[in-house]
């Protein structure tokens with residue numbers, strides 16, 4: 001669809017935002033992206049949503065939808081082809097249940113795991129979120145990060161050791177579970193790619209090395225982050241995520 005009536009308000013680097021980007025790409029929908037830096041995003045996103053500050057947020061034909069699952073649902077209703085929801089009612093329920101569970105548990109867990117390193121690597125964090133944006137904006141963000149860091153650390157669950165331990169536990173179990181679930185069929189539900197595969201692959205993606213332009217890590221990955229992700233480098237679930245990106249994530 002060639003128009004700009006869809007606007008995605010996003011963070012450049014975020015697995016929940018990636019869910020929305022993937023759904024838009026899967027359905028071949030051109031859209032405009034407005035990219036925010038974590039911290040300064042709060043004012044404009046809250047104004048857009050009427051109070052909520054999380055991204056992604058989609059504006060489509062004058063209607064604002066917040067949250068990756070709600071965005072996918074709105075896209076599925078407006079553009080059912082190609083589908084992300086299985087046609088079979090039971091399979092659809094299973095796929096949506098898996099999305100709900102992953103959004104609630106796995107997304108926050110993999111984010112906490114990644115942020116255990118990010119909060120100590122402020123120059124890298126700047127590149128992760130500000131990317132190739134204007135130089136002055138990057139510089140200002142880098143200078144602000146020492147102030148923003150404690151808020152960011154708390155918001156991403158790294159200040160509570162019990163939460164960090166739980167996040168590693170959930171992440172490890174999920175990698176194993178995905179590997180087990182995809183030994184017989186490459187799809188998590190039914191026999192086609194669905195919202196379940198999209199959700200699982202996107203939410204594990206921060207810990208997987210990917211070449212897709214939306215997900216490629218900035219160069220000069222800090223050694224501490226390389227050590228962190230080394231645990232899953234040769235895991236079968238990592239190969240599954242990479243295969244999902246290769247075969248089902250359009251550019």
Ligand SMILES: N[C@@H](CCC(=O)N[C@@H](CS)C(=O)NCC(=O)O)C(=O)O
Nearest residue numbers: 014015016053054055056067068069
């Ligand atoms: N369940 C939500 C979670 C979204 C979420 O946690 N977004 C994070 C980025 S990964 C965010 O925008 N955080 C900023 C904030 O909470 O102010 C979804 O599926 O969209």
